Amino acid sequence: MAKHHHIPVDFGALLKKKPLPQVTIKASVREYIYLLLLTQHGEWRYDNGFQCLLWEKDFEQTDNLNIWLDQVRDDIRFSVHKYETRLKIQDVDVQRDELQELSRENKVTRIRNRLNIRVKGTVIQSGENFDETFLMFFGPITVV
Template sequence: MQPLYHFPVDFAALLQKQPLPRGTLKESVREYIFLLLLTQRGEWRFDPDFQCVLWEKDFEQTDNLNLWLDEVKADVKRSITQYETRLKIKMVDIQRDEIPELNEENKIRRIRNRLTIKVQGALAASGENFDENFLMFFGPITVV
């Protein structure tokens, strides 16, 4: 298989008629999933369903964090299954960590939520193993 162009495209290199960097199928799938995770509902005008529910859940209040994580995980899996057809998904998992940010005196200034989205599967064309983690910092998930 021929190497694929990286995403996002380096338009400065394109305008200067320089060769664009290329990558493997695995890198292309990873970049596409990351794009999907970063896209809000309606942001992609060619397909308004191309999105991930993460951004609708930002700053959401919940009384059940596990239910919140399950809803996000189900939507991430649905989105990847629907839009990244080059990957056969085996498992999607999401873990939440609280990462303290310290000030100069080593006192906690604020706590940030970090989601670790783990996607496991196999590339459809080659059967090559796909096991990637996507780290995303997130607004405070308030548990009431």
């Protein structure tokens, strides 16, 4: 069975020649997708395509939230399909909800946007079902 190492790599342990923590293939796929979601354009110098459109969409103004969500979903589906080849994708869904932070007096002090990104598929090597949700807090998506 192939070894799958935890992301991020513990370079301190690596330099001390200690064994690195290993994870299941399913956990490895999840960590890799999360890394892809957190990477912005040009951040990985070896491949500018290794990115997620989320960071270019942060604080963007839109007059149609559904179109915005569709663009993000399509980009995530494309990126995961291209870079996470251990997964056969069945569906990617992106939903947005607002979380209200309340003061002691139960007054709304802040509203935070949260993206719920759900990736469904099959891990090719093991045949396991993959159904994971990634929660990401996001800048204010302004609907004009």
